Amino acid sequence: MxxxxxxxxxxxxxxxxxxxxxxxxxxxxxxxxxxxxxxxxxxxxxxxxxxxxxxxxxxxxxxxxxxxxxxxxxxxxxxxxxxxxxxxxxxxxxxxxxxxxxxxxxxxxxxxxxxxxxxxxxxxxxxxxxxxxxxxxxxxxxxxxxxxxxxxxxxxxxKPHPVPEREPDYQVALHTLPQSALLYRLNVDYNPLHADPDVAGAAGFKQPILHGLCTFGVATHAILKAVCNYDASRLKKIAARFSSPVYPGETIVVDLWQDGDQVSFRASVPERAVKVLDNGYAELRSVQND
Missing domain, CATH: 3.10.129.10 (Hotdog Thioesterase)
Known part of the structure; x- marks a missing residue:
């Protein structure tokens, strides 16, 4: 091919x-x-x-x-x-x-x-x-x-969006459920990599992995929680690069840097000391325009 x-x-x-x-x-x-x-x-x-x-x-x-x-x-x-x-x-x-x-x-x-x-x-x-x-x-x-x-x-x-080198302004830790991938696949993606241990093992993973877009959703939750007071209308744009997979049940820690209406972020799994999302960027709508 x-x-x-x-x-x-x-x-x-x-x-x-x-x-x-x-x-x-x-x-x-x-x-x-x-x-x-x-x-x-x-x-x-x-x-x-x-x-x-x-x-x-x-x-x-x-x-x-x-x-x-x-x-x-x-x-x-x-x-x-x-x-x-x-x-x-x-x-x-x-x-x-x-x-x-x-x-x-x-x-x-x-x-x-x-x-x-x-x-x-x-x-x-x-x-x-x-x-x-x-x-x-x-x-x-x-x-x-x-x-x-x-x-x-x-x-x-x-070039990817640069994440600031200073200490993050916010850090949000969010837990995933052991059955997160089994729930998420019901939305749209039925790839057996996220459900079948044999398929995951053949791909080199110890168990089925979380969908990358589920990790993306968890990072979006962190942004809403940290800088939007859970107001969905504030979020105009979000972007990120996928770095490593997450295993269901792990904790995702999101570091965030806010510069006005721009938010940079990065997500990691402390249990394995790996970055799972990098070069994250979000753009907010200003409050007075809501």
Whole structure:
């Protein structure tokens, strides 16, 4: 299999039309650990229908195009693909229930060279199907570790967001449940790597691992808790690079640095002394514009 850059840039994605309701909103929030404290009313607003709010990172489970890179025509060895980066930009608040349309396209394919892999940049725009309003724009980078050297452009890769060298302004520790991956997979991603010990073992892991986007959601929780007073409308944009997987049941510690309406962050698992997210960046909406 060899990547054909022109073919990928013109990949025939079909729009994904998806209907969700309050149960899906609650399931997502529960799967990233919201509601761990049953008397924390701020967390309760994301897991109880009485005053339900949509969690800011919920868009990552909407409008997904499916396992398109499993198609042999893509030229990608899906077994060697890892999620490299994720960005969400929220344009409008998400309704508690709606039908959305996900429009996906491949923006660029970068050849890092033989033995160095390739980068595939995928954009997803999520629209409210009833109004046509753009709700969010997502950008994801897939690192195709086995697919470099196909002859594509080796253009410079954008530099990651720098995390300050000073001590963090905030530190938030959030626990994951042993069954976190089993819960999170019910949102959209049924990859057996997150459920089947045999599949995880064949991939070199001691047990099924947490979805990277679940870790991303936990980091979003830390941002809401530390600098947004749990107000989802404050969060305009969030981006991060994935560094290492998390095992369900581990504690994720998020260090945050705030500079006005910009927040830098990094996440780690102290039990294993590993970074799991790096070069994190969030942009806040100012209070007076809410």
């Amino acid at each position: 060899t990547i054909d850059r022109t073919k990928l840039l013109n990949w025939p994605f079909e729009d994904t039309v998806q209907t969700y309701d309050f149960k899906d909103v609650i399931l997502y929030a529960l799967s990233i650990g919201m509601g761990a404290d049953p008397v924390d009313r701020q967390q309760l607003d994301y897991v109880y229908e009485k005053n339900l709010s949509v969690f800011p990172s919920f868009p990552v489970v909407l409008g997904h195009p499916g396992a398109w890179n499993a198609d042999p025509a893509s030229g990608i060895d899906r077994r060697q693909v890892v999620h490299g980066e994720q960005t969400i930009e929220i344009h409008q608040p998400f309704p508690v229930s709606a039908t959305i349309r996900g429009v996906n396209r491949i923006k660029e394919v970068i050849d890092k060279g033989e033995g160095k892999g390739a980068l595939v940049y995928v954009e997803r725009k999520i629209y409210d199907e009833s109004t046509g309003q753009l709700l969010a724009t997502l950008n994801a980078t897939s690192f195709c570790r086995a697919d470099g050297g196909f002859g594509g452009p080796a253009v410079p890769v954008a």
